[in-house]
Amino acid sequence: FAKPAVGPLFVNIFIIGGILLLYDSPIENLGFAVIFGAAVQLIWLFCLLFSSGISAKNAFSRETFKSEIFMVFLKQTAPVAMWIFLTPIVPLFERYLMSLQQEGSVAILNYTDKILYLPLGVISISLANAAFPNLSLAVLEKRNVRIELLEKFLWLLVICMFPIQVLMNSCSLEISQIIYQRGQFGELESRLTTDLLSAYSWSLIPVSGTLLLNRLFFAAGQFKIPFFAGLVTILLQLSADAFLVPRFGPIGIGWGASIASIFQTTALLAILGFKSGTGVAWYCAKPLFLALILAEGFNLVLPGFFYQLFVFLPSGKMGSLLALSASWVLFQTFSILFFRYGLPRTKSCEV
Known part of the structure; x- marks a missing residue:
């Protein structure tokens, strides 16, 4: 739970930075700061996945993906x-x-x-x-x-x-x-x-x-x-x-x-x-x-x-x-x- 929770911090940091740097700019420019922060968060989450040994190749392998557990979770x-x-x-x-x-x-x-x-x-x-x-x-x-x-x-x-x-x-x-x-x-x-x-x-x-x-x-x-x-x-x-x-x-x-x-x-x-x-x-x-x-x-x-x-x-x-x-x-x-x-x-x- 702790490492993925760092992701939203990136978004907030970029939003606050955008507010400070783009203070006199059109408000629409703040959207770019939000998008950039969200992209950094996404990259961070993918890095956590790869460091855990999860990749596109083994994401749905029998060792990684358990259909029974997935159905219980979905239900x-x-x-x-x-x-x-x-x-x-x-x-x-x-x-x-x-x-x-x-x-x-x-x-x-x-x-x-x-x-x-x-x-x-x-x-x-x-x-x-x-x-x-x-x-x-x-x-x-x-x-x-x-x-x-x-x-x-x-x-x-x-x-x-x-x-x-x-x-x-x-x-x-x-x-x-x-x-x-x-x-x-x-x-x-x-x-x-x-x-x-x-x-x-x-x-x-x-x-x-x-x-x-x-x-x-x-x-x-x-x-x-x-x-x-x-x-x-x-x-x-x-x-x-x-x-x-x-x-x-x-x-x-x-x-x-x-x-x-x-x-x-x-x-x-x-x-x-x-x-x-x-x-x-x-x-x-x-x-x-x-x-x-x-x-x-x-x-x-x-x-x-x-x-x-x-x-x-x-x-x-x-x-x-x-x-x-x-x-x-x-x-x-x-x-x-x-x-x-x-x-x-x-x-x-x-x-």
Whole structure:
């Protein structure tokens, strides 16, 4: 898992380098940096294949290719592939609904999505990718899947995402004002961004928790559970968007996403409790729902607290890059220390 994971780093390095070098160039030129980074990633993956002794000649030989194993893999992962295939229906439908709203709604939705993807990519997806091989090894080595490991991942996730969730909820106005100052947005677009960020913020922790819970089921070879939970969530989100947007405007998209994400997390926890016991589900649910409750209280008691911390961050493109790099190093260091000296152990369980 570790060596292939280096590939996306190449893509990100070339994207960041393209942003810095092509700052005053047409935005289309950034696409060349993405293509070049993707090509480097592809070359890296082929080098890993060749170093493992896999080539075009022996890829389908009897020693390398086992049709029985391939069919089992295909049968188990087919539901996940179908779920991934259906997922793009949601953003397509959302943009259709937003196109019926005031001018600029689609652009603001796209911009808001990019803001949300930053913490999800840096923290949530990173933790999910780190959790999956550990949980898979626990199953591969014929050991019980330790709830201790997943619980630590969930607590680490909540500790890192909690201030971001509070920041986007209580300080959405300040964030949108920064966008207003640096981008081509008017007062109406700024207000729309404020509403969307505030509504979308409630989906950050549930979406992140779903990523980890899905990895738990994937590691146990139970691919159908995330598929059915995801399918019902897609239908719920489409229905919520269709109901909320005509009545409340563009903010309905954000609330629809938050409602659907909370439902998906709750459904996965309920299934986990049914299969492994309510105690296991409680261990996993405790940090997620505690964070949501505390976030609302934090917004009422200390609004703008986390935003004041960002005032001291350096400005400018190089300053922003340094701030992001420092945040990434801090996150990695904290993660290592947390897993070494973190929460006390809990009992093992089978999933």
